[in-house]
Every structure is written in structure tokens, then in C-alpha cells.
Amino acid sequence: MIKEIVEVKKGRLSVLAAVVGVGLLGTSCVRADSLEPPMSFGQAADSTDADRTITVTTLDTMAFRPAVIEAESGETILFRVRNTGRLPHEFMIGDEAEQEAHEEEMADSDMTAHSHSFSVLIEPGDTGELAWSFPESGNLMYGCHVPGHYDSGMKGAIEVGP
Ligand SMILES: [Cu+2]
Numbered sequence: 001m002i003k004e005i006v007e008v009k010k011g012r013l014s015v016l017a018a019v020v021g022v023g024l025l026g027t028s029c030v031r032a033d034s035l036e037p038p039m040s041f042g043q044a045a046d047s048t049d050a051d052r053t054i055t056v057t058t059l060d061t062m063a064f065r066p067a068v069i070e071a072e073s074g075e076t077i078l079f080r081v082r083n084t085g086r087l088p089h090e091f092m093i094g095d096e097a098e099q100e101a102h103e104e105e106m107a108d109s110d111m112t113a114h115s116h117s118f119s120v121l122i123e124p125g126d127t128g129e130l131a132w133s134f135p136e137s138g139n140l141m142y143g144c145h146v147p148g149h150y151d152s153g154m155k156g157a158i159e160v161g162p
Helices: 096-108
Strands: 001-009 015-020 052-059 063-065 066-070 075-083 089-094 121-122 125-134 138-143 155-161
Touching: 015 125, 052 089, 066 075, 075 089, 089 096, 089 125, 096 138, 121 125
Parallel strands: 015 121, 052 075, 066 155
Antiparallel strands: 001 015, 052 063, 075 125, 089 121, 089 138, 138 155
């Protein structure tokens, strides 16, 4: 299994993402695509700017705990994502359309590791971190796009209030 740390820096924003090559492929890639910021629903932030931290656990039963997260517009949240299972999982933030686009990207490619600023892949036993700013209210989601997981219901809701 290939494990590498990719640091993405955009101006003063930085995200540290653990990128894990899984399965037999063991390949990874770093590339920008149409999903990269600016995005309609916020942006990656520096973890030191977070107003609070929310711990999320990935479950091998294809679910996140909690399944619903409430946020306020203007808030920056540090998501600390614990993988206590035996399978790799991903935590990706985006609206439903973005989730589906990323699902297709993962399914269509042999790339099992991504370094997008809006997602983090977490190896079994590891904890990943993703800081995100929510500038406005709306309904967002988080999802895991390790092949098969999203379709099995591995998703959650972020309700960003006014
Ligand atoms: Cu998963």
C-alpha cells in the first residue's frame, strides 16, 4: 500500500491531506480539475482558523457517524475524521451535484487517491483532517467515494443555517 502526504497550498490556505493508494492499483495522482475551487459552497481553510472541531467517524457499514452536521454561515469547521474500520474511506464535502461528479470521476479512473482540497482519504486506523469555511447557508453533503461506498449510502448531510 502506497502512502504519501500531499500538501496543497493556495495562497494562505493550506490543506494537509493524507493520500492513500488502495487495493491492487497502488497508484496516486495529483491533478487539478473542474471541481477545484472556487466552489459554490465554500472553500478549504487553514485548520488554525477553525472556529470549532467536529469529529466524524467512518464506519465499514458504509456510514458516517454522525450522519447529520449542523453549521452556521460564516463558520469555519475543522473536521477530524477517524477511520476505526478495516477499509479505506474518504470524506468529501460538496453539494449533491459535486458528490455525483466526484463519484463518476472515481469510478471512471484507476486513480484511487486524490488530493482535491475538498476531500481527504483516510487509511484504516488513521485520522484525517479537513478544514472548511461555510460562507453562506445551504444544504451540503459529505460522502465517501471509495468505489461502491457512496452507492451503498456512505453519505451525510451538512445543514448550514443563516
Ligand atoms: Cu467509505
